[in-house]
Structure formats: structure tokens, C-alpha cells
Amino acid sequence: QVVLTQSPSASASLGASVKLTCTLSSWHSAYAIAWHQQQPEKGPRFLMRLDSDGSHIKGDGIPDRFSGSSSGAERYLTISSLQSEDEADYYCQTWDRDQRAFGGGTKLTVL
């Protein structure tokens, strides 16, 4: 089964950039993923679909500050010009035939 690994926490200063990482299990290194954002006390929101070649399709209304990239089994979410509302949990998610899986999530703190 596919496994997604995320660091539990990250932090960056207001106005700076941050790069979050999601690592696919080695057998699934070519898989596409999706990134979701969950602000405090809210439901998740789809950010983007990210392919193994770094191409990505963002959800409606997602600012240009959010971008994705890939390298091998790693999938990245970069947020530039950090704003206070970017403080949230970020989850990667993938799929394998009829199964779906989430990473453990990264809690982003904006300093």
C-alpha cells in the first residue's frame, strides 16, 4: 500500500517562503498527489493536484503564492509571501486504484 510521509511541523516568518515536503513510498515514487489545506477549526480545502514531473493544477481561487514541484519520490508545496491565514495543517493525499491515502500532515506556523 502507498505510504505518504510528512514532517509534523514547519515554521516560517510572515512574508517569507516555505517549502513543505511529502515523500511517497519508494514503490510509488511516480504517483501524483494532491495537497489540501486545513485552517484551524475548518474543513480541508483542495489546493492542487501535483504530478511527478512537477506539473500542477490548482483549485479554484487558490492564490499564485501556492505552487508545487516534484523531485523523485518527493512532492513539494511552496508558499511564498506567507500570510497569517496560511497558518494551517497541510496534507498530501494520493490514490492507488480503488484506495486513497493521506500523509500525516504538516502543521505550519507563521511567525
Add this chain to the structure above:
Amino acid sequence: QVQLQESGPGLVKPSETLSLTCTLSGGSVSTYYWTWIRQPPGKGLEWIGYIHYSGSTSRNPSLKSRVTMSLDTSKSQFSLKLSSVTAADTAVYFCARDKGGTEAYMDVWGKGTAVTVSS
């Protein structure tokens, strides 16, 4: 604009069956996959399963024996039943739209409904 709203009891007794409904507005359940995800307090997201408009389903192997899903196209609703619940099933339950196939991610989410399992 497609929107999803979960509903159901906020409190369920141990060993009983948890029943939730998700109502879709602004779209049709006769396309896509309709998905349930949960989040225990202070923890991450766990995929429960989906039901396709054709009636086919898929479930998380860890919950498979306890999960039943159904779809009511006339009401634009889909439902989740989780049997023999314990305190470990206490969570916020989300419904979502899953595009399926090579695009099997959740692109529309409900706000979630909290369920506590307690006597």
C-alpha cells in the same frame, strides 16, 4: 457552486451504529465518487471509503467490515453507516467529492460534523 453538508447525531453509544448523511447542492451525485473521511481529535485525516454513482464502493481495509455506504440520487445525498462503534471512532467526519480515475483527489469538501462515541 458545488457544496456538501454533513448531518447526523453528534453522540452515539458504544456498540451502536453511527449514521451520517451528506447532502450535495449545486451539482449531481450521478457523476464522480462520493467519499467519507474522518479526523480523530488532534490527529490527521483518515480515508474511510467512497461510493460511486454506479453503486460500486471501496473501503479502507482497516474499517471495511464495519462500513456501509449508500447513495440516494433523488435526494442528492449519500450516507455512511459505521457499525459497532467504540471510543476510537470519535472524530470529525467529512464528506467530499472525489474525481476518481487518474484524478482521484477530493476537490470539494464539506465542513465536517463532530461525532462522539460515549455512553
